[in-house]
Amino acid sequence: MNTISDLTRAYHFAAVRHLSQKRKGKAGEPYINHLTEVADLVATATAGADIDIVIAAVLHDVLEDTPTTSDELVAKFGPRVAAMVAEVSDDKTLPKAERKRLQIEHAPHLSEGARTIKLADKTANLRSLKKSPPADWEAARIADYVQWALAVGEGLRGTNPELERLLAEAAAAVVTPSA
Numbered sequence: 001m002n003t004i005s006d007l008t009r010a011y012h013f014a015a016v017r018h019l020s021q022k023r024k025g026k027a028g029e030p031y032i033n034h035l036t037e038v039a040d041l042v043a044t045a046t047a048g049a050d051i052d053i054v055i056a057a058v059l060h061d062v063l064e065d066t067p068t069t070s071d072e073l074v075a076k077f078g079p080r081v082a083a084m085v086a087e088v089s090d091d092k093t094l095p096k097a098e099r100k101r102l103q104i105e106h107a108p109h110l111s112e113g114a115r116t117i118k119l120a121d122k123t124a125n126l127r128s129l130k131k132s133p134p135a136d137w138e139a140a141r142i143a144d145y146v147q148w149a150l151a152v153g154e155g156l157r158g159t160n161p162e163l164e165r166l167l168a169e170a171a172a173a174v175v176t177p178s179a
């Protein structure tokens with residue numbers, strides 16, 4: 001059973017593993033800011049009811065983007081957290097278009113914890129796209145991303161009304177021109 005000290009351990013672990021990685025946006029934010037945002041969305045929307053989901057949210061990109069292995073996550077944070085992180089990780093051996101298609105296909109079949117993390121991740125990514133779009137992304141690419149994020153979100157309906165509302169709000173904000 002994980003506790004609050006395991007959560008702080010997860011933040012430290014993720015911060016170190018993602019240390020050299022920056023977010024895609026033009027602001028080049030440290031990656032830990034994204035992990036903090038996703039974990040905060042999950043913790044707030046679930047009222048902190050299940051600490052394993054929050055820990056998995058902190059670690060959600062560690063398999064996909066760093067040399068961390070699933071065995072290592074099992075040893076450090078237990079099999080349940082490791083399984084949720086694996087569920088929200090793309091198979092990086094596949095081409096990008098196929099990975100994106102599979103996210104839409106797999107979304108409805110994920111565990112509740114993984115679905116919650118996915119909703120929060122897509123919400124955070126859309127917010128970043130609004131706040132700090134990557135310098136080389138044309139309007140059409142941004143619109144495609146929003147469409148895709150909403151298609152993944154469609155398969156996550158019924159998971160968490162608050163996060164579903166925040167996802168829709170973030171998507172609408174991206175396509176609405178700023179004043």
Ligand code: ZN
Pocket residue numbers: 034038060061121
């Ligand atoms: Zn993420």
